[in-house]
Amino acid sequence: MRIKALLLSAVLVATAGIFSCRAQKPEIQSQWNGAKVAFLGDSITDEGQLKSQDIYWNQLVKILGIKPYCYGISGHTTYNVLGQAEKLNAEHGQDVDAILIFIGTNDFNAAFPIGEWFDEGQATVNRNGVMTVLKRRTPVMEGHTTRAYINRFMAYLKHNYPTKQIILLTPIHRAYFNCAPNNIQQDENIANPLGLFINDYIKVIKETADVWAVPVIDLASICGLYPLEPEHARYFREDGMKVKYTPEEASAAKAGTEQALEHHDLLHPNTEGHLRMAYALAYQLLGYPAHF
Numbered sequence: 001m002r003i004k005a006l007l008l009s010a011v012l013v014a015t016a017g018i019f020s021c022r023a024q025k026p027e028i029q030s031q032w033n034g035a036k037v038a039f040l041g042d043s044i045t046d047e048g049q050l051k052s053q054d055i056y057w058n059q060l061v062k063i064l065g066i067k068p069y070c071y072g073i074s075g076h077t078t079y080n081v082l083g084q085a086e087k088l089n090a091e092h093g094q095d096v097d098a099i100l101i102f103i104g105t106n107d108f109n110a111a112f113p114i115g116e117w118f119d120e121g122q123a124t125v126n127r128n129g130v131m132t133v134l135k136r137r138t139p140v141m142e143g144h145t146t147r148a149y150i151n152r153f154m155a156y157l158k159h160n161y162p163t164k165q166i167i168l169l170t171p172i173h174r175a176y177f178n179c180a181p182n183n184i185q186q187d188e189n190i191a192n193p194l195g196l197f198i199n200d201y202i203k204v205i206k207e208t209a210d211v212w213a214v215p216v217i218d219l220a221s222i223c224g225l226y227p228l229e230p231e232h233a234r235y236f237r238e239d240g241m242k243v244k245y246t247p248e249e250a251s252a253a254k255a256g257t258e259q260a261l262e263h264h265d266l267l268h269p270n271t272e273g274h275l276r277m278a279y280a281l282a283y284q285l286l287g288y289p290a291h292f
Contacts, residue, residue, distance in 0.1 A: 026065030045072025115145025
């Protein structure tokens with residue numbers, strides 16, 4: 001009997017532990033608890049970049065209690081966001097409360113022209129009984145530019161998700177990245193081949209708020225990550241990426257310096273960096289409805 005009692009006691013303790021875990025509340029009680037949130041973006045959102053539980057959007061599960069849908073893919077630009085949004089629609093339809101879009105750093109690296117938001121022409125309209133010729137603008141939807149691609153995916157989202165919360169995030173600061181002979185990226189103080197800096201693309205993301213009536217969270221500023229200072233390497237994958245090239249890679253790169261023979265990553269945040277982004281983002285999200 002005593003053995004049975006001990007076994008029963010152990011089962012009850014274990015069961016209590018299970019229910020305790022299930023009932024665990026998020027760190028911050030808010031309107032985001034239980035919200036289904038889709039994340040569109042590039043490698044910093046891609047769940048393959050880190051252990052998925054360490055990525056900023058999964059940290060938000062613990063902090064805010066959201067349910068995440070991840071669609072970010074490494075290397076993607078504003079051009080690819082439309083496809084991500086279409087996939088979200090195909091897989092979840094309207095079963096989503098909010099859509100967050102974290103994009104822009106690869107537009108800088110790929111040297112996308114910024115372009116224009118609108119084409120301007122003329123229209124003859126009835127103005128208080130008088131036919132009048134006035135300027136007319138139409139959103140630019142064609143062409144290989146960052147603004148045109150944003151217009152395309154925002155038009156899709158506004159049409160297909162009129163009752164959902166849509167929020168854009170600015171790309172964060174970036175420094176030296178070298179993961180292969182054919183993928184070496186200089187820090188943000190070196191302009192891209194068009195003479196544009198990362199700040200030029202950050203400004204475009206911010207402008208989206210005025211053009212498309214969506215909130216923009218300036219993650220570049222509020223998360224505080226600044227990999228150009230050596231002290232901030234602790235927040236990036238620098239230490240884990242210092243791996244020598246193979247002889248074949250080194251030969252292909254024709255590297256002339258010791259630094260060029262090593263992998264470096266001051267572009268992608270590590271676990272600590274993602275946690276810092278998650279907390280910065282969480283407190284901003286408290287100021288916005290999770291759904292309408």
